[in-house]
Amino acid sequence: MKGYPAQCVPMHPKATRSGYVYEHMLVAEKALGHYLPPGAQIHHINEVKTDNRGKNLVICQDAAYHKLLHRRAEALRLTGNPKAVRCRYCSQYDNSETMKTRTTKSNRFVAEHPACARFYDRNRSRTSKPKKPRAPQLARVWGM
Numbered sequence: 380m381k382g383y384p385a386q387c388v389p390m391h392p393k394a395t396r397s398g399y400v401y402e403h404m405l406v407a408e409k410a411l412g413h414y415l416p417p418g419a420q421i422h423h424i425n426e427v428k429t430d431n432r433g434k435n436l437v438i439c440q441d442a443a444y445h446k447l448l449h450r451r452a453e454a455l456r457l458t459g460n461p462k463a464v465r466c467r468y469c470s471q472y473d474n475s476e477t478m479k480t481r482t483t484k485s486n487r488f489v490a491e492h493p494a495c496a497r498f499y500d501r502n503r504s505r506t507s508k509p510k511k512p513r514a515p516q517l518a519r520v521w522g523m
Contacts, residue, residue, distance in 0.1 A: 420445040468495035
């Protein structure tokens with residue numbers, strides 16, 4: 380079952396056909412005192428699937444919040460700033476205040492540098508695959 384430990388609890392409402400339920404769900408439900416609400420997901424803080432201690436689990440109200448926790452954990456690990464976001468075009472992390480952020484129709488979070496978005500839009504009609512923006516050449520910067 381996807382690498383997560385499971386226990387056999389056949390009468391549980393979220394049990395599989397063979398009667399198994401993920402252990403982290405059982406731990407979270409015990410802490411809550413009732414079954415998890417529909418759509419709720421469990422997040423492992425240290426991202427170790429087998430670490431089901433209560434202090435390592437966070438109950439997320441939906442998948443969007445769960446994805447937010449993963450995005451922030453990755454940003455913290457790579458930049459030291461949990462609020463940094465990754466540009467969808469150049470893949471560089473930057474402060475969210477300098478980025479243009481939005482949610483797509485399919486409910487995905489995207490962030491982009493305004494310059495990267497302009498570069499992409501400008502080149503989208505010219506080529507089938509956009510090129511990544513390059514660093515400015517020294518001759519242009521120094522006026523040579």
